[in-house]
Amino acid sequence: MIRVVCKAKLISGVNVEEYLIMAREVISKTRKEKGCIMYTLHEDINDPTILTMIEEWMDEEALNQHNKSEHVLKIVPELRKLRESTEINMYKEVK
Amino acid sequence: MIRVVCKAKLISGVNVEEYLIMAREVISKTRKEKGCIMYTLHEDINDPTILTMIEEWMDEEALNQHNKSEHVLKIVPELRKLRESTEINMYKEVK
Numbered sequence: 001m002i003r004v005v006c007k008a009k010l011i012s013g014v015n016v017e018e019y020l021i022m023a024r025e026v027i028s029k030t031r032k033e034k035g036c037i038m039y040t041l042h043e044d045i046n047d048p049t050i051l052t053m054i055e056e057w058m059d060e061e062a063l064n065q066h067n068k069s070e071h072v073l074k075i076v077p078e079l080r081k082l083r084e085s086t087e088i089n090m091y092k093e094v095k
Numbered sequence: 096m097i098r099v100v101c102k103a104k105l106i107s108g109v110n111v112e113e114y115l116i117m118a119r120e121v122i123s124k125t126r127k128e129k130g131c132i133m134y135t136l137h138e139d140i141n142d143p144t145i146l147t148m149i150e151e152w153m154d155e156e157a158l159n160q161h162n163k164s165e166h167v168l169k170i171v172p173e174l175r176k177l178r179e180s181t182e183i184n185m186y187k188e189v190k
Binding site: 002003005007020023040042043044045046050051052054089091092093094 | 097098100102115118135137138140141146147149184185186187188189
């Protein structure tokens with residue numbers, strides 16, 4: 001199992017609702033993908049311009065398929081235009 | 096419900112096993128705390144010196160109690176000595 005944390009910092013002054021409308025489309029399509037266990041968007045309690053996806057995937061193959069999906073290829077570049085920065089880490093559990 | 100992502104980057108050359116021994120003590124004690132839903136340590140797939148705790152707490156009160164617990168007050172300062180940086184974000188879900 002793989003977990004992904006994708007932390008986005010929005011550009012100051014960006015319309016957060018515009019971002020969320022697109023993000024919700026990615027979420028609803030991604031949750032239907034094979035091997036997607038969790039795909040949940042979060043807002044930082046102290047900074048509403050930090051929006052972080054916490055993801056759980058069955059395996060690397062499922063994550064690779066997700067990254068090649070139409071909704072990711074089409075919508076994620078639009079999300080990135082509204083971000084100041086994006087930090088992505090892929091993790092495995094430490095026992 | 097609150098999620099916390101605590102991303103630590105270890106100092107180059109630090110003995111990771113030394114870090115993990117202390118981290119495992121915090122994990123085992125924290126999982127017995129009231130209101131702790133998940134408390135799982137992760138290693139970055141591309142960089143074994145990035146160690147990230149992904150946490151899930153019932154509410155802010157449970158998290159506050161955790162931060163005042165003996166194991167956190169005693170062991171976390173020792174973990175910090177082995178880190179180059181620590182990045183902590185507290186999150187709520189976006190619906």
